Amino acid sequence: MTLNELTIAEAGAALASRKISAMELAAAHNDAIAALNPRLNAFITPTPEVALEHAKAADARIAAGSAGPLTGIPLAIKDLFCTAGTRTTAASKILEPFIPPYESTVTQQLLDAGAVFLGKANLDEFAMGSSNITSGYGPVENPWKRAGSDAKLVPGGSSGGSAAAVAARLALGATGTDTGGSIRQPASFTGLAGIKPTYGRCSRFGVIAFASSLDQAGPMARTVEDCAILLQAMSGFDPKDSTSAERAVPDFRAAVAKGVKGLRIGIPAEYRMDGMSAEISALWEKGILLLREQGAEIVDISLPHTKYGLPVYYIVAPAEASSNLARYDGVRFGARVDGEDLIDMYERTRAAGFGAEVKRRIMIGTYVLSAGYYDAYYLRAQKIRNLILRDFTEAFSKVDAILTPTAPSAAFGLGEKMDDPVTMYLNDVFTVPASLAGVPAMSVPTGLSAEGLPLGMQVIGKHFDEETVFAVSAALERGAGFSALPTLRAE
Amino acid sequence: VEPLSGGAQMAMRLRDDVVTDGGIQELVLANAPDRAGVFFSVPKVVE
Numbered sequence: 001m002t003l004n005e006l007t008i009a010e011a012g013a014a015l016a017s018r019k020i021s022a023m024e025l026a027a028a029h030n031d032a033i034a035a036l037n038p039r040l041n042a043f044i045t046p047t048p049e050v051a052l053e054h055a056k057a058a059d060a061r062i063a064a065g066s067a068g069p070l071t072g073i074p075l076a077i078k079d080l081f082c083t084a085g086t087r088t089t090a091a092s093k094i095l096e097p098f099i100p101p102y103e104s105t106v107t108q109q110l111l112d113a114g115a116v117f118l119g120k121a122n123l124d125e126f127a128m129g130s131s132n133i134t135s136g137y138g139p140v141e142n143p144w145k146r147a148g149s150d151a152k153l154v155p156g157g158s159s160g161g162s163a164a165a166v167a168a169r170l171a172l173g174a175t176g177t178d179t180g181g182s183i184r185q186p187a188s189f190t191g192l193a194g195i196k197p198t199y200g201r202c203s204r205f206g207v208i209a210f211a212s213s214l215d216q217a218g219p220m221a222r223t224v225e226d227c228a229i230l231l232q233a234m235s236g237f238d239p240k241d242s243t244s245a246e247r248a249v250p251d252f253r254a255a256v257a258k259g260v261k262g263l264r265i266g267i268p269a270e271y272r273m274d275g276m277s278a279e280i281s282a283l284w285e286k287g288i289l290l291l292r293e294q295g296a297e298i299v300d301i302s303l304p305h306t307k308y309g310l311p312v313y314y315i316v317a318p319a320e321a322s323s324n325l326a327r328y329d330g331v332r333f334g335a336r337v338d339g340e341d342l343i344d345m346y347e348r349t350r351a352a353g354f355g356a357e358v359k360r361r362i363m364i365g366t367y368v369l370s371a372g373y374y375d376a377y378y379l380r381a382q383k384i385r386n387l388i389l390r391d392f393t394e395a396f397s398k399v400d401a402i403l404t405p406t407a408p409s410a411a412f413g414l415g416e417k418m419d420d421p422v423t424m425y426l427n428d429v430f431t432v433p434a435s436l437a438g439v440p441a442m443s444v445p446t447g448l449s450a451e452g453l454p455l456g457m458q459v460i461g462k463h464f465d466e467e468t469v470f471a472v473s474a475a476l477e478r479g480a481g482f483s484a485l486p487t488l489r490a491e
Numbered sequence: 492v493e494p495l496s497g498g499a500q501m502a503m504r505l506r507d508d509v510v511t512d513g514g515i516q517e518l519v520l521a522n523a524p525d526r527a528g529v530f531f532s533v534p535k536v537v538e
Contacts, residue, residue: 200499333524345534382496385495
């Protein structure tokens with residue numbers, strides 16, 4: 001086995017027992033990035049020197065006997081997390097020159113745990129997208145291929161660069177962020193595990209804002225256990241984020257081994273939508289069977305407001321985005337295009353700096369917040385959001401976790417679903433309800449499509465009960481025994 | 492039905508009304524597209 005194929009748990013053990021060094025591990029990943037990133041475009045900014053510097057410090061820490069579970073582990077950092085001294089773009093041209101003077105809390109905690117940062121991973125511009133094609137720095141190619149075809153597929157989005165990097169063995173794990181499915185859908189498209197924790201579990205300080213009431217950071221990795229190890233380091237109360245939860249962080253890694261015996265797993269009738277493909281339907285049945293075989297009890301439940309999830313999301317998220325993105329005006333940071341006067345400068349700066357999808361969402365958001373339409377759209381959406389939360393609260397009085405598919409299809413081709421933005425938005429149909437309710441949800445690779453592409457199942461848990469999500473996800477992972485590999489990967 | 496503004500399952504936290512940072516003028520200005528001394532510079536606003 002090469003260094004690039006290790007899991008985080010395996011690499012941690014090998015580093016601790018001095019079988020490998022953090023420098024060797026970082027160098028192997030730097031080499032893989034140099035070889036494959038020109039094709040995959042998974043990283044906007046590889047930082048090989050930073051990686052070696054972090055690795056050197058990690059080796060010193062291991063030698064001193066003060067290593068943690070992430071000391072020396074090479075990670076990709078979604079380019080939405082501010083990293084002090086390393087350019088952070090949010091995949092937008094408007095932030096092309098931006099070098100943050102401070103570190104996000106999540107990345108600071110990873111650094112404190114000894115992690116090695118390989119570079120800043122590509123994403124949809126400001127995390128708005130489901131295919132990574134809206135990046136101002138070019139699309140990411142999914143390392144997976146359909147059987148017998150070399151057609152380029154999308155890695156999903158918005159954390160598509162993180163997903164491609166981990167799937168192609170360019171990193172052992174990655175940070176992602178999830179506003180409506182941006183960790184879970186790309187994890188499903190690339191055969192990875194990825195968790196969006198409970199809203200409030202990970203600090204949002206230093207994570208460039210898209211929709212503040214929905215944005216949550218989370219890990220992506222090749223196993224459920226690796227996600228648990230990463231989330232452990234990323235979580236915790238932060239006084240710098242007013243929505244950070246003042247709660248103790250449980251032992252997530254221990255939860256992975258708990259099993260599902262006696263757990264009640266809900267199957268929501270409303271997720272069985274018209275037109276669901278036979279393939280996804282069969283995958284869901286397989287997931288149910290795998291959990292039942294391990295002692296879980298399957299319970300039919302109802303989440304009656306599911307069909308309003310997407311319309312509510314596509315009002316709330318753009319509304320918050322239009323407000324958050326008002327700060328990009330070419331005055332204090334970011335790119336500027338000069339104009340005849342101040343207003344002209346603002347207009348030219350924003351016209352040149354934002355891509356088409358970001359402009360579309362700013363316009364939708366500004367419209368739904370405007371005086372004449374606020375009650376009809378934004379306020380109404382917030383009320384329905386409460387009903388969606390209530391659906392989950394009621395369901396969780398009967399069950400311990402909920403099992404659904406992650407996405408309506410496997411990864412699609414670059415250039416497909418691009419004609420109409422609504423077709424692209426439908427990718428989030430199974431993931432947005434959990435985002436709106438703020439509950440934790442994880443995607444686990446569970447099977448392959450007829451064309452040989454990975455498909456994920458989603459496990460949704462109660463607020464702050466990531467432990468049960470990890471337990472159920474690990475049971476699915478054990479049962480499914482997913483071992484397929486992407487075509488493009490570091491050997 | 493009450494409108495739900497956020498995903499946080501908690502009341503908003505208040506902190507003491509005290510200055511918690513400051514004295515980082517150069518860091519604040521470091522990313523300015525244009526600056527004049529210790530100020531952000533913009534095109535002329537008042538004729």
